[in-house]
Amino acid sequence: MSLQPLIEIRNLKKVYQVPGGEVVALDGISLRIEKGEIYGIIGMSGAGKSTLIRCMNKLDIPNDGQILIDGQDILAMNGKQLMAARRKMSMIFQQFNLLMQKTVARNVRYPLEIAGVPKNKANARVKELLKLVELESKADAYPIQLSGGQRQRVAIARALASNPEVLLCDEATSALDPMTTQSILTLLQDINKRLGITVVLITHEMAVIRQICSRVAILDGGSIAEEGTVDDVFVHTRSAAGKRLFGILPSEEDDTVLDVDALRIVFDGGKETQPIIAELVKACGVEVNILSADVKRLNGKSYGQMMIEMPKDPQICQQVIAYLTVQGLTVKEVHV
Amino acid sequence: MKWMWPIWQDPFNVFMGAWKGIGGFLYSQIFGFINAKSWNILWPALGETLYMILLTTLISYLIGMALGVLLVVTRRNGIRPLPTFNAILGAIINFLRSIPFVILLATLLDTTFCITGKMTGTVPILFPLIISAFPYVARMVEGSLLEVDGGVIEAAKAMGSTTWQIIWKVMLPEAKPSLINGAAISMTTILGYTTMASVVSGGGLGAQGVIYGLNQRKYDIMYAAAIMLVVLVQIITVLGTALSRKHDHRIR
Structure with a gap:
């Protein structure tokens, strides 16, 4: 970790005034985002994640706290400084927010126009960006003629036009189907690797975090419930919010408490799913009762988790745990 | 202020000179079948009506567009909130909007004399x-600009746009189809106002309809003027809708 993170948030507070009282959206958030990483912020709706990312470029104004971008407090900036800072910190949105009356090329050129880049230079840059997002052929099309995924690609090209250091993604894949989500995530990962742009991403989908983020913060009720590397947080989930998000605990609205002891098997890309259970049955001679399974296959590997009922006999239980551990899987005892 | 008079009168004389020239040519080539007396009443009246509509639309859009933008931008949740200013401007516009045109004509007689010289x-x-x-135009423009998706304005903000850039490069272009539609509606409203010109001895199709129909019972001229007004409204509406659609890229 470097001494000075790219984005440092200190004790951020945001309270909304609503008729009949106040809603605390952010309740003292502190976090550090390093240069070049893909940082995920996940939470249920209403957890404050959208407010948090919108505070980062001052679309929302927090009541208290500091947001340091490269050591500069964005909240203390005057109008001109803020505009310059925003050009170094692009944002993409769930609803894409493209200019509907302008062509794809004009949309991508907009940030260059407002920055006063000469026309011929801007046009060359637009071409380059459209090539990056594989939409060269759509330069003269209007957004209405594009699919959701294509529109988000245009939005990404537009966001990259000003050569930003940070890309803020506000639920960027939430309006897209799973296939399109994959291609947008791959593109974001590619941009992060090739251009070294730091990506801050908020989502309510664990799969998104698992696939591209290096670190994650779990937001719950306006504060950070848990924070760390994605692998660590996923395997050693400590907070109740985290457990709910990963499906270890039933969600708050869902009151079907099973009241059983279970084993949580975590798949982190190492092993295949089906043979493991089949072999477990054969090797240990136990009947496996699967309580829940949420395993996704990405690039031929399995990611996710499975909950099986813990065998009543402690000895067999130990046997099962030992077997799975030898197979390279992480197993945890939980009560659901 | 008598010296103001030529500034107002001269452009009208130039326009009507050209209009009558065109009329003479059209009459000799196409409209010879119409009785000359009626033609000489209706053709100049059409010119006067068009002159009143076009000039009023032009100037009230110059003022109303600016005020409409101000109304939207200074709203409580606008891009440059100035709630007190917004409330005062809104009140003035509402006040002017609530005076019926015929009453306004009467109450403004002295002011009109001051400004135009007659x-x-x-x-x-x-x-x-x-x-x-x-004020009508200002409200129309306000309505069109409020239709612009707030997310797009937010995106422009996030990209580091100035207030002026958001107005000029985002709000107005995004609202263009709606603004065009609004202009067509404003024009037909203004056309309605112009027909009351006879109250102050003005001209135009409305005045001729009143003079010949109401005062002299010459129904042919009255009906002709009425039909021409209806056709004019139709043309403005159809052109407005077509132009609006042509400029709307949200239609596939």
Whole structure:
């Protein structure tokens, strides 16, 4: 970790005034985002994640706290400084927010126009960006003629036009189907690797975090419930919010408490799913009762988790745990 | 202020000179079948009506567009909130909007004299027409701009746009189809106002309809003027809709 993170948030507070009282959206958030990483912020709706990312470029104004971008407090900036800072910190949105009356090329050129880049230079840059997002052929099309995924690609090209250091993604894949989500995530990962742009991403989908983020913060009720590397947080989930998000605990609205002891098997890309259970049955001679399974296959590997009922006999239980551990899987005892 | 008079009158004379020239040519080539007396009443009246509509629309849009933008931008959740200013501007516009045009004509007689140098006639009536139309236009423009998706304005903000850039490069272009539609509606409203010109001895199709129909019972001229007004409204509406659609890229 470097001494000075790219984005440092200190004790951020945001309270909304609503008729009949106040809603605390952010309740003292502190976090550090390093240069070049893909940082995920996940939470249920209403957890404050959208407010948090919108505070980062001052679309929302927090009541208290500091947001340091490269050591500069964005909240203390005057109008001109803020505009310059925003050009170094692009944002993409769930609803894409493209200019509907302008062509794809004009949309991508907009940030260059407002920055006063000469026309011929801007046009060359637009071409380059459209090539990056594989939409060269759509330069003269209007957004209405594009699919959701294509529109988000245009939005990404537009966001990259000003050569930003940070890309803020506000639920960027939430309006897209799973296939399109994959291609947008791959593109974001590619941009992060090739251009070294730091990506801050908020989502309510664990799969998104698992696939591209290096670190994650779990937001719950306006504060950070848990924070760390994605692998660590996923395997050693400590907070109740985290457990709910990963499906270890039933969600708050869902009151079907099973009241059983279970084993949580975590798949982190190492092993295949089906043979493991089949072999477990054969090797240990136990009947496996699967309580829940949420395993996704990405690039031929399995990611996710499975909950099986813990065998009543402690000895067999130990046997099962030992077997799975030898197979390279992480197993945890939980009560659901 | 008498010296103001030529500024108002001269452009009208130039326009009507050209209009009558075109009329003479059209009459000799196509409309010879119409009785000359009627033609000489209706053709200049059509010219006067068009002159009143076009000039009023132009000037009230120059004022109303600016005010409409101000109304949207200074709203409580606008891009440059100035709630007190917004409330005062809104109140003034509502006040002007609530005075019926015929009453406005009467109450503005002295002011009209001050501004144009004459009290009555086709040209002085332009002043009360503009006073009546610009608040209407301001509200029309406001409505069109409010239709622009807030997310797009937010994205422009996030990209580091200045207030002026958001107005000029985002709000107005995004609202263009709606603004065009609004302009067509404003024009037909202004056309309605112009037909009251006869109250202050103004001209135009409305005045001829009143003079010949109501006062002299010459129904042929009255009906002809009425039909021409209806056709004019139809043309403005159809052109407005077509132009609006042509500029709307949200239609596949």
